[in-house]
Amino acid sequence: xHTQRGLWLFLVPSGLVLTLVxxxxxxxxxxxSFFNYYLGAGERTFVGLGNYAxxxxxxxxxxxxxxxxxxxxxxxxxxFVLGLAVAFGLYKLTFGVxxxxxxxxxxxxxxxxxxxxxxxWVFMGRWGLIDGIxxxxxxxxxxxxxxxxxxxxxxxxADAWQFTPFMILVLYAGLNTVDHSQIESAQMDGAGNWTIxxxxxxxxxxxxxxxxxxxxxxxxxxxxxxxxxxxxxxxxTATETITLYTYALAFRLLEVGKGSALGVLTLLIxxxxxxxxxxxxxxxxRGAF
Amino acid sequence: xxxxxxxxxMLFTALAAFTVLNLTPILWxxxxxxxxxxxxxxxxxxxxxxxxxxxxxxxxxxxxxxxxLINSVIISVATVCVSVPIGTMAAFGLSxxxxxxxxxxxxxxxxxxxxxxxxxxxxxxxxxTFVDLIDTYAAMVLALVAINQPFTIWxxxxxxxxxxRELDEAACIDGCNLWQTFSRVALPIVRPGLWVTSLFSxxxxxxxFLFALVLTGPNTKPLPVAIAEYGGEDINYWSLxxxxxxxxxxxxxxxxxxxxxxxxxxxxxxxxxx
Amino acid sequence: MLxxxxxxLIDRRRATALLAGVAGWLSLPSGAFAADAVQMISHxxxxxxxxxxxxxxxxxxxxxxxxxxxxxxxxxxxxxxxSSKADTVDIxxxxxxxxxxxxxxxxxxxxxxxFEKYKEEFGLDDFTESALDTFRYDGHLYVIPHTxxxxxxxxxxxxxxxxxxxxxTNFEEYKALxxxxxxxxxxxxxxxxxPVDAGLNEMHWYINGLGGAWFDDDMKPxxxxxxxxxxxxxxxxxxxxxxxxxxxxxxxECTIALQQDVAVMGMQWASRAAAMDDPEKSNxxxxxxxxxxxxxxxxxxxxxxxxxxxxxxxxxxxxxxxxTSSNEANMREAASMILPPRRSVLxxxxxxxANRHYPASLASLEIGQxxxxxxxxxxxxEFITRRVLQAITGEMxxxxxxxxxxxxxxxxxxxxxxxx
Numbered sequence: 013x014h015t016q017r018g019l020w021l022f023l024v025p026s027g028l029v030l031t032l033v034x035x036x037x038x039x040x041x042x043x044x045s046f047f048n049y050y051l052g053a054g055e056r057t058f059v060g061l062g063n064y065a066x067x068x069x070x071x072x073x074x075x076x077x078x079x080x081x082x083x084x085x086x087x088x089x090x091x092f093v094l095g096l097a098v099a100f101g102l103y104k105l106t107f108g109v110x111x112x113x114x115x116x117x118x119x120x121x122x123x124x125x126x127x128x129x130x131x132x133w134v135f136m137g138r139w140g141l142i143d144g145i146x147x148x149x150x151x152x153x154x155x156x157x158x159x160x161x162x163x164x165x166x167x168x169x170a171d172a173w174q175f176t177p178f179m180i181l182v183l184y185a186g187l188n189t190v191d192h193s194q195i196e197s198a199q200m201d202g203a204g205n206w207t208i209x210x211x212x213x214x215x216x217x218x219x220x221x222x223x224x225x226x227x228x229x230x231x232x233x234x235x236x237x238x239x240x241x242x243x244x245x246x247x248x249t250a251t252e253t254i255t256l257y258t259y260a261l262a263f264r265l266l267e268v269g270k271g272s273a274l275g276v277l278t279l280l281i282x283x284x285x286x287x288x289x290x291x292x293x294x295x296x297x298r299g300a301f
Numbered sequence: 302x303x304x305x306x307x308x309x310x311m312l313f314t315a316l317a318a319f320t321v322l323n324l325t326p327i328l329w330x331x332x333x334x335x336x337x338x339x340x341x342x343x344x345x346x347x348x349x350x351x352x353x354x355x356x357x358x359x360x361x362x363x364x365x366x367x368x369x370l371i372n373s374v375i376i377s378v379a380t381v382c383v384s385v386p387i388g389t390m391a392a393f394g395l396s397x398x399x400x401x402x403x404x405x406x407x408x409x410x411x412x413x414x415x416x417x418x419x420x421x422x423x424x425x426x427x428x429x430t431f432v433d434l435i436d437t438y439a440a441m442v443l444a445l446v447a448i449n450q451p452f453t454i455w456x457x458x459x460x461x462x463x464x465x466r467e468l469d470e471a472a473c474i475d476g477c478n479l480w481q482t483f484s485r486v487a488l489p490i491v492r493p494g495l496w497v498t499s500l501f502s503x504x505x506x507x508x509x510f511l512f513a514l515v516l517t518g519p520n521t522k523p524l525p526v527a528i529a530e531y532g533g534e535d536i537n538y539w540s541l542x543x544x545x546x547x548x549x550x551x552x553x554x555x556x557x558x559x560x561x562x563x564x565x566x567x568x569x570x571x572x573x574x575x
Numbered sequence: 576m577l578x579x580x581x582x583x584l585i586d587r588r589r590a591t592a593l594l595a596g597v598a599g600w601l602s603l604p605s606g607a608f609a610a611d612a613v614q615m616i617s618h619x620x621x622x623x624x625x626x627x628x629x630x631x632x633x634x635x636x637x638x639x640x641x642x643x644x645x646x647x648x649x650x651x652x653x654x655x656x657x658s659s660k661a662d663t664v665d666i667x668x669x670x671x672x673x674x675x676x677x678x679x680x681x682x683x684x685x686x687x688x689x690f691e692k693y694k695e696e697f698g699l700d701d702f703t704e705s706a707l708d709t710f711r712y713d714g715h716l717y718v719i720p721h722t723x724x725x726x727x728x729x730x731x732x733x734x735x736x737x738x739x740x741x742x743x744t745n746f747e748e749y750k751a752l753x754x755x756x757x758x759x760x761x762x763x764x765x766x767x768x769x770p771v772d773a774g775l776n777e778m779h780w781y782i783n784g785l786g787g788a789w790f791d792d793d794m795k796p797x798x799x800x801x802x803x804x805x806x807x808x809x810x811x812x813x814x815x816x817x818x819x820x821x822x823x824x825x826x827x828e829c830t831i832a833l834q835q836d837v838a839v840m841g842m843q844w845a846s847r848a849a850a851m852d853d854p855e856k857s858n859x860x861x862x863x864x865x866x867x868x869x870x871x872x873x874x875x876x877x878x879x880x881x882x883x884x885x886x887x888x889x890x891x892x893x894x895x896x897x898x899t900s901s902n903e904a905n906m907r908e909a910a911s912m913i914l915p916p917r918r919s920v921l922x923x924x925x926x927x928x929a930n931r932h933y934p935a936s937l938a939s940l941e942i943g944q945x946x947x948x949x950x951x952x953x954x955x956x957e958f959i960t961r962r963v964l965q966a967i968t969g970e971m972x973x974x975x976x977x978x979x980x981x982x983x984x985x986x987x988x989x990x991x992x993x994x995x
Contacts, residue, residue, distance in 0.1 A: 018479045022394030023406075025387040026450055033447035034413055037424035041416070050991070051423075051658040052680040101316050106309055108317075114554075114561060115320050118327060121553045123508040123525040126546040129532075129539070130326045133333060136828065137819025138762075138837045139342045141329050148345035152759065157820040160968065173323065185497075219459065227452070230415045237510070244770050247822035248968035249961065258417050263651050264771065265954045265987070266658070268423065275420040282415040287408075338856045342831045423655055430661040514648060515655060518614070518663070519640040532645040533827045534620040536834075536856050 041272045049269035056269065063273035072257060073274070077281070080253040083164060083239075084232040087171035091228060092221075094172065095179025100209055102180070103187045113184070120177035128241035131170050135242065160250035163243045167251045170238040175231075179224055186220040187213055222293050226286045233282050254278055327550075334543035338536040341543075356537075356544040366527055366545055373523040374552065375438055376513075377506035380445040381499050384506075387446075388453030389495065393483050395454065396461035397469070407458070410451040418448075422515045429516055436518030444516060445506045452505070453498055460494035461487055496563040500556075507553065524549045612638040613888055613896065615880070616653050617668035619643035622846060622913035623878070626721050626900045630666070630880075633899035637892055639666075646772060657682040657883065665886040665893055669718055671709045671877045675950035678712035684882040685715035689894040697898040698919075706916035709877050709945065718879035719897045720916040722909075725939045726780065726873040727848060727932065729765075729833055730840035732864040742840070743869045746785060746809055753816040756839040763816030765829040765841030768967065773825040774960040776874050777842060779946065781806040783872035789947045794993055796984045798959070799977035807966055807973045814967060817841075822964060834858060842868060845939070846913050848932035865935035871942030877916060914940070951991055958983040 045063055049056035067073045098116065102109050122130065134141045135156040146153045154162045190213050198208055214221070236255040239245065245252035258278070262271035333341040335352040360366045395403045425444055426435070434440035464487050477485065510525045517526060528545045531538040615630060617623055627641040643649075649668060656664045657677065669677055677683050694700055702720055710718035730742050734756065743749035749764075757763030768774040782789060787802035797803070814821055818832045830847050832838040834857040850856050851863040880897040882890060899905075906915040910926045914936055920926060927933040946952055962980035965971040971979070988994065 019394045019398050022390045022479075022483070026391035026454065029383075029387065029443065029447050030410075030413070030450055033443050034421075034450075036428065037421045038413065038416060040424045041420050048990075051654065052676060053991075054658065054680070098316065098319060101312055105312050105316065108313055110561060112316055112320055114557060115324060117557065118550070118554070119323055121504060121508075121550055121557075122327070122546065123510065123528065123549060125510050125525060125529050125532075126542065126549070127326075129542060130330045130546070133342075133539075134326050134329060137821075139344045139831055139835050141325070141346055143819065144344050144346040147760070155819045157823045163823075173326065177323075223455070223459065226411070227414075230411070233415070234417055236417075236419065243823045245961075246768075246770065246964055246968070248965045248970040250968070252961075255417055255419070259419055260957050262419055262423070263647075263654070264957045266654060272420055275417045278417055279412060279415045283408075283412055286411065286415075339834070339854065339858055342835055343858065344835050344837050423659075426655050426661070427659045430659060430663065435661075435663050514652065519612075519642065529648065530619060530642070530644040532648070533825065534618075534645065536827060536831060536850065538619070539827070 042276055044269050045273035045276050047269040049267070051266035051268050059269070063270045064277065066270065067273055067277060072252075073254075073277075075249060076252050076254045076257045079164075079249070079251065080233065080255075083167050083171075083251065083253060084229060086164075087168045087175075087232055088225065088228045090168060090172045091176045091179050092225060094176050095183050095224075096209075098176070098180045099183035099187055100205075100213075102184050104205070113181070116180055117177045119173050120175065120181075122174070124174065124235070124237040125241070127174050128170065128238040131166075131173065131238065132242055135166050157243050158247055160247055163247055163250050166242060167239050170242055171232055171235065174238070175228060179228070182220065182224050183217070186217045190216045218293055222290055225289055225293075229285055229289070230282055233278065327547075330543045331547050334540060334547050336540070338540055341540060342536070356540045357548070360541050360545045361548060364541075366524065366548070369522055369524045369527040370549070370552070372438075372517070372521050373507055373525075373549075376441050376445070376521070376523055377503050379438060379442045380449065380506035381502045383442060384446040384449040384453055384502050385457075385495060385499050388450055388498070388502075389457045389488070389491075390483070391450070392454045392457030393461050393487060396458045407455065410454060413448075414451045418511055422511055425512060426515045435516065436521050438521055440516045441513060441521060441523075444512045445509060448509075448512070449502050449505055453502055456498050456501070457491070457494065460491040460498075464490050493563055496560055500560065503556070504553065612640050613665045613893065614663060615639055615641045615666040615668075616649055616656075616664050617641065617643045617880070618646045618649045618670075618878070620846065622722055622909050623668065625909050625912065626880075626905070629900040629905050630896050633896040634892065637896065639896060653677075657885070660885045662883070662885050662887045664883050665888045666880050666897060667883055668878065669881050670879075671875075672946040673953050674710060674718050674879075674881060675712055675948060676953060677881065678715075678717045679950040682884055683717045684884045684886070684890060685717060686719065686882065686894065687716050689890065690716055690719075692891075693894065693898055697902055698917075699898065701903065701917045701919050703916055703918055703921065706877055710879060712950075718881045719894075719901055720877050720879040721897075721901050721906075722846075722878040722913040723875070723916045723921075723940065724844055724846050724877070724914060725875045725936065725943045726776065726842045726868060727845050727865045727935050727939050728840065728868045729843050729848070729851070729863055729865055731833075731859065731862055733862045734839055742864075742866045745869045746781075746813075749869050750809065750813050753813055753840070757816040761836065762818035762832065762838040763840075764813060764818075765824070765832050765838045765843070766810075766814045766817035766821040767824045767826060767829040767841075767843070768814070768822050768960075768964060769825040769828075770960040770964060771957050774964065775956040778807070778810065778960065778963055779944075780842060780868060780873040781810045783944050784868070784870035785809060789952075790949065794949060794988060796955075796981040799974070799981040803977055804974050807963055807977060810963070811967050811973070822968060833863065842873060845932060845936045848936070849911055849930070852931065865932045867935060867938040867942055871939075872944045873939065873942075875940060875943035875945050879916075951988060955984040955987055958987070 046058060046060060047056040048059045048062065102112060119127070137143055137155055137158060138147070142156065143153060156162050156166045194212055195208055198212055234255060236259060239251055239253055239256060243251045245256045258271055258274050261267050261274060334356055335354060336350050337353060340347045340350045395407060429435045429440045468486055469482050508525055510529060513523050513526045517523060524545070528542055528549065531541045533539070615627065617627060623643060627643055631639045631641060633639065650673065653664060653667050690699055706720040706723060707716060710716055710720060728742060735742065738756065740752060743752050753763035767777055782798050782803055785802055785806040787798055787800060787806050789796065789798050791797045818824065818838050826844060826847065829841065829843055830850060833843070834851060836858050848865060852860050854860050882893050886893065903917055903919055906917050906920045909915065910920055911930055915921050959980045962976040966973040966976035
């Protein structure tokens, strides 16, 4: 049996890169979050937890946090449900799977900045694709980017369009690994597709589900381009997420200290969310993670 | 209870319809790229028009975007070549560790992925100027490798967890060290998983925008930055963006087509024992 | 290359060699980024593309690398580079508003000495005094002007003629006309309220045009007074007849709305006028006409190029580059794309005859108004736009929204050392 101690050596190259490249900026950002630091003046004053206190009493922080939860929650759920449905469909399909698989993955490979622009041309009022087609049939659809509810919906759809393919690919592959004998015996007992999916496949895929949900939650919280390009947080503040606020603080106001504090708060919130996710899905058998 | 012919066709139709719906924005962008702006944004949308490839020509030939494509390829391939090997090693180490320390380390790694990237851009720039690496491939590759590590490690770890421990032990009876267990026993088994990890790492590196904007310059600028430079303020720029954006997808599509068999098998193999 | 990756890993020696090789090759200093190439960062629109090209050709033995990108990205890069005192940028694009904070922060090199020295050679006293004055801060000149721009009132002459109407001369008329001309297929007016920059420009016109102001003499915000509330109320009423999705529309979206015949009129930049008559872009060639904005006080802006205080290049070389690109011949050539800040070009009757929008543009310049000369305006614009949009979309009452914006503005300015 090999020694446990030698195993640490395997972490050295990766650990070195992470320490050299990431830990310093990350540590520096955390350090800055305790300062009042306006980039323009170039000098900073220590304010302790002042930035955090200011943010936690800031109505804009809470409202953007709420909207982020709403948008991320809807987007990730939609992606998961849609991804699972399509993956299960592909699993059941006996022909054309490979082609569909490739085509379905395409939206995921577009550069995010550009993907948002593509969607803008589809959702834009009047001369966008959807409006253009519907209005020429004299149907006046809702204002996709201009009414609060629909703008949020569009933001969710934009995220789903780009990231459902990721879910499909991973979940489809996962479904293929589920033990066939179990499925066959269930089929003998007369179980339908729904029962097989929910009773046999999903429990078997729990680790994978945690993986995709956690990764997507983390990324959706951070992602910025599609909302920035599509609605820029509007109409009003309907789609103003926490990254948009971070962007405004760090790049528009150059208030790097407060921006960093917001970044740290985001990190804590997402970490808590992911921990909760792991806890809920694994319930008591926590050791399985 | 074999699915009948009819349900198969219905299933295929439904999935194909979903696929078409998903591809509409891309097709529309492609059509935008081969129309004059007056047709591209016409109301109602024009499906019959005289195609022009002048924007594709302008982007790839006159504006020499092929240079940025080369930069993109260098950066993303180099990132994969560094990130996947070292991430794989770390993943193996973590997968074979007992106790909770590995799990907390893993969670700590993930925390890095949760921090808003826009806040890392400024320190990255400061460090890169300090060590005089602005506008070099190295700065960009290092940053991307680091950003990529959590995902690579987590995904590869799940592949390694699939490799039975008995195999490790069997190998050790023949008197091999840890490195040999890794390279001769575990690695060949998870090889398909490497493809998947490589694909996602490649995608991340290939499409990265923010760090590229800050860390690269005229000599190392990758495609996403070059495209974003035509983000607006003239309608022609949109047509150029569309043409460049269609072009930027092609290498990845080709890569995926070449690897598709490996990919699905790769994911099937791992990622299941989170 | 990739298929071998897995195999490479199996052999430790080959893997180490690969890593070392990749690392070694990548950290080679990339040769072309030599100290002698001048680095320029700029916003991008057609006229600036033209000037960037002229900078690259300005001096035969100096290589100029020009990076042009959307305004927000260019500002991000410039801010990051300048705040860390990096020499990665030598020449930087700035406008009449953004240059103030750069100058205040000490990031720019004053150009007075070079301006005097090269006055003759480049005919620098041909620049309009107002353009030069725009780019002075604390008595020093920081930017060589390249463009002047102002918002014009664009309208569909054919449609208004048909309805027997003439373009509005004040906001009340504009509101009534927008309501009257509005139809399901063609919006009464365009409105471009995308935050931050597009929205702020339009709000500037309403606030000032309707008798309000952003700040008083002590830089205390006053846009929440009665005139301000009336202005934003007016904005809300006029947008009732604006195109779909106006809250996320910037200049491009508005321009397309006019070009594609889905809106009747509205405010847009003079630099967009020529595109209305371009058959490759527009479906309304010859149908659009322009007048000076109703009630005036719309934004007048200017763009130009400044020198970084942290540049290691010879300032004279850099100055010659931006002085060459803005010389008379170049400005004459760019005059169809953008208004020139040189008297000899701006007042040239030939150019005025050749460009259909010039009469309206010149009239607009007379009655326009620049952004407040407050270095922090670019920043507080963020609060203001956000709050005003909350009012426009009904999330808040107008008065409450403006009060909130004023309080936030005051708080930021106080933290930057004002009012002491």
